[in-house]
Amino acid sequence: MTDTPTTTRRVASLALGRVGSRAVSSAALGITLLLIARGTTVADFGHLMTAYTAGLIVGLAVGLGAPTRILRLDAEHPDLPGTLFVVHSLLVVSAAVIALAVATVTGAGWVVVAGIVFALGDTMQNYAQAHLTARDRQLAANVLVTSHRLIPLAVVVVALVVDGRVGFVLLTTVCVVPIVIGLLAPLSDASRRSAQMWSAARQGASGYWVYALAAMLPQIQIPVLALIASPVVVGQFSMATRVIGPVTLLTASMSAVLVPELARRISDRGAFDALYAFSVRISAVYLVVVAALAWPGALVVTLLAGPQYREATFLVFAMIVSAGIGAFAQASNSKLLALGRAGSSARALIAGGVVGLILLVAVGATAPGGWLWTVPVATQMLILGTMLHYARAASPARDLSTSGAPR
Structure with a gap:
């Protein structure tokens, strides 16, 4: 592969496309959090963000750095993308299930559950977006970046207009959507062989x-x-x-x-x-x-x-x-x-x-x-x-x- 001004311009245009989608996503997240804060009590919003932040840290800790590693897909073993997807999904979802079980047993309430599910959605989406980018499916990756935030925003706006508040059961439900999309987007790379290559995912x-x-x-x-x-x-x-x-x-x-x-x-x-x-x-x-x-x-x-x-x-x-x-x-x-x-x-x-x-x-x-x-x-x-x-x-x-x- 010989680089030309055309290929470098392509990289620049892809980066600008990602900037646009991330700008929309960032703005949508900020508005969503602002509206949730407006539609809940200060204490509940604090509990939500605490659970959300803790969930992100846990997801990062158990994810083996897969969202970063997948970006160099073309330099890895052909079966490794599917393996990283399977291993990352199993580890992160398992950690979330354990956290949800602890929240249920301790009676933490729906506000904590919503924070955990919110964090799980972000963690799954971060990997899925990186996976699609590495596969050079740039448009699909940009759609994931924007829809990830716009879907919850739309539901929160409707909830405030209709009910004047944001219920945490509803918030938990809508946060499941990014999780499902994050699991489905890279699913085509998963196979029985990729599920058996646990050692390859751990190595390196x-x-x-x-x-x-x-x-x-x-x-x-x-x-x-x-x-x-x-x-x-x-x-x-x-x-x-x-x-x-x-x-x-x-x-x-x-x-x-x-x-x-x-x-x-x-x-x-x-x-x-x-x-x-x-x-x-x-x-x-x-x-x-x-x-x-x-x-x-x-x-x-x-x-x-x-x-x-x-x-x-x-x-x-x-x-x-x-x-x-x-x-x-x-x-x-x-x-x-x-x-x-x-x-x-x-x-x-x-x-x-x-x-x-x-x-x-x-x-x-x-x-x-x-x-x-x-x-x-x-x-x-x-x-x-x-x-x-x-x-x-x-x-x-x-x-x-x-x-x-x-x-």
Whole structure:
């Protein structure tokens, strides 16, 4: 396979298509949660989100990193896609069944059940979307991305209009729909042979599993900061971390498309290097654009958030810049994942995450507020440097003989 401007434009157009679908999905999720909060009590909404968050963490922990590993489908054993689907589905659904049983026995109520089922739907959908993307079924993957959020949103809107509230039995029922779709979408790859290849799914899974867990490290920052800083500082930091979602949307979508495209080119060093160089250029341009717009963006964000967040302007600025740095690192990350070196990516994320937490504690305990901007910048710079180091040492020629084993 020889890369041409046409093929690189195709990758860019696929990434833009995914950006659009994820933007719709993200907006639909935000509106859905807002409407659920409006149609329930504050306490119930808190219970729902606690169960939902815990469910996502459990799903991530038992999923063996399959949603990331499946992206390099073309570099894996032909039967492995079906095996990953079967193994991931069995492990995640089994964990959800156990959680639901515990919730039932303890009398936790429908609000907790709804949160668990909500999380299960997200976990199944994340895998299904990655599976279809790896199969180059881009339109179907984009449909899954949008329908995953639009279906619950429609039901929640109807419930509020008709009944003025959102019942958790209804919410549980509608959240089953994404689960069913997430199971049916990759089902064509499942076979009796794929169901028998459990050892193949376990072999080499550790790197992807650790990578998936390492990506959750930033979620620990706010709870840690809450232990050592004032509620005002925690509120400002929390607000700042939420504004970078749109900034990372493009590169996250680019990565989801880029990993399978790079994996298809592993046997052609020239095509692989050309596509990787293209992704580096795009990421570098994006970083420059984000950095240039970071200060005006920070001013707009704090203006919209209210005068109580004015002191957080520089923190928001730093968060936006750090998101741009993280976006630049995604090119190297995509290369490492495509080559099966998820372990290297995980080490970079862990190094940055751990140093970020240490710096957060040090700054939060000694100079809360004023120097918090150093945390996201230092974290992302370390991740970028480590990613670049590992990516520079990796190549298709070197990894072709061991493409199924992440390192």
